[in-house]
Amino acid sequence: MAKTTEIAPDIYRISIFAPWGDLQFNHFLIKDQEPVLFHTGLRGMFAEVREAVSELSDPSDLRHISFSHFESDECGALNEWLAVAPQADVVCSQVGAIVSVNDFIGREARALADGELFVTGKYRFRYCQTPHLPHGWDAGVLFEETQKTLLCSDLFHQTGDVEPLTESDVVGRSHQAMLNYQGGILADYVPYTCLTSKNLQKLAELKPKTLAIMHGSSFRGDCAGALAELDQAFKQVFGRENATK
Ligand SMILES: [Fe+2]
Ligand SMILES: [Fe+2]
Numbered sequence: 001m002a003k004t005t006e007i008a009p010d011i012y013r014i015s016i017f018a019p020w021g022d023l024q025f026n027h028f029l030i031k032d033q034e035p036v037l038f039h040t041g042l043r044g045m046f047a048e049v050r051e052a053v054s055e056l057s058d059p060s061d062l063r064h065i066s067f068s069h070f071e072s073d074e075c076g077a078l079n080e081w082l083a084v085a086p087q088a089d090v091v092c093s094q095v096g097a098i099v100s101v102n103d104f105i106g107r108e109a110r111a112l113a114d115g116e117l118f119v120t121g122k123y124r125f126r127y128c129q130t131p132h133l134p135h136g137w138d139a140g141v142l143f144e145e146t147q148k149t150l151l152c153s154d155l156f157h158q159t160g161d162v163e164p165l166t167e168s169d170v171v172g173r174s175h176q177a178m179l180n181y182q183g184g185i186l187a188d189y190v191p192y193t194c195l196t197s198k199n200l201q202k203l204a205e206l207k208p209k210t211l212a213i214m215h216g217s218s219f220r221g222d223c224a225g226a227l228a229e230l231d232q233a234f235k236q237v238f239g240r241e242n243a244t245k
Contacts, residue, residue: 132199148209175237
């Protein structure tokens, strides 16, 4: 059963815990004149997420569906959502649109360039292109500028059925989760590339107040500091000297 929490005004975190992965999958609905869904979720979770969305707003009213990169937990249920809300546009990177999304949905996605804005009523979203962060050529994140919420996908990944929102050490938990993954098939989660620090720095400069995180607790507090610390954690776990291969 999905658990819904308003982590910032009008930003709802719809969380499903998957015991098979000891992992939460979080989907974010932003209520506004033009509602936004960030992360469609897995196709197998569609019915449950739709049910949770319908308690907040009519799913057919969705106007924007967005995600970070082309993976099942980000956008596996995209076609199911478009069947429910056919007038919604699909907001993704230009690379994502050309390489995967246009073909997957059978129509043109709304491909945004780095820094491009769209307004949904009260709220204003900036698309931030972050190639290979958290992973994938097509990766990017969305920043809601009026409340300074960063919808940051797999960044700050934590395991366990944790609380919806924390103000404590989110980086320490995430660092430990990544270290634990290094021993198994989920090793090398985030490539540490020549762009990693630059991408994280760019996000820190936005000075977010809240981090809306796909796996684990969302975070409120010193987000710029957390992004800088995350860079150090990534470097320590995934940097060349610690690479598994
Ligand atoms: Fe991912
Ligand atoms: Fe994910």
